[in-house]
Amino acid sequence: MPLPFLTADRAFDTASDDVALPFEDHDQWRRPYRPGPWRVGAAALVLLLASFMLLAALITAFAGALPGALGCLGAAVVMIAGALRLLRMGAWVSRHGVRRVRLFRTVTVAWGQTSAVRTVQQPVRLLGLPRTVQGQALVVVRRGGEQLALLTDHNADFLARVEAFDRAADAVEAWSEEYAR
Template structure:
């Protein structure tokens, strides 16, 4: 079964550094980096929890308690949906704009509304928790409002992976340079 969310870096592995936008079809939304180990581990733990809850639902259904089984099924469905959504969290780019996918919210910004895409030094949240540390963030400067942070070097995708953050930031900046004026 192909897992398209894991194939983002293959284009970088197969190409040289002189190709900024290695994908052939620029109309599809793509994440220009792989999900980090913290994000994958959290999703795997949620799926493991969902499997135990599904087992509990089966045992409860065989015991004849259908309301308890339905509750367990709904809890498992929420855990599976959260795990899949957690894998989709991140920055996505296409010819149409840049999209920041969060766990409960998605923000899409067309390239013509962005004035710049740049990496800045600022306090960033560590693994999405309230604790902040000094780090780097890739932000999109918008025309009408405050900058939109896309990536940080301390989130679940790039914690302890500075080279991956630099490569992803450079790629998103290249997409912005290519399509902001178009």
């Protein structure tokens, strides 16, 4: 079974340095990096818990308590949807702009509305928690001066993966150079 979210990202790993945008279809939204092990591990744990909830719903349904079974089934469906959303979180790029996907909110900025995409040193959240540490962030500066942090080197995709953060930041900056005119 093909996994398009993994195969699409391999193009960035196998592309030579002279090809900044290795995809043929630039209209499709793509994540220019693979999901990190922290993000995949958290989603796997949530899916494991959801499987236990589905089993509990099945046992409860066979025991004859239909309202309890429906409650377990509903909770499992919410957990599965949350795990899928967790895997979709991150920065996505296309010819139309850059998109930051979070758990409950998505922000899209057209390339024409950006004035710069750059990597800066600043305090960043460690795994999205309230604690901040000194690190790097890839920020999009909008025309009005507002900054939008796309990636940090301490989030669930890049914690302890400095080379992957650098490659992802370079890829987003290449998309910006190509389309932000």
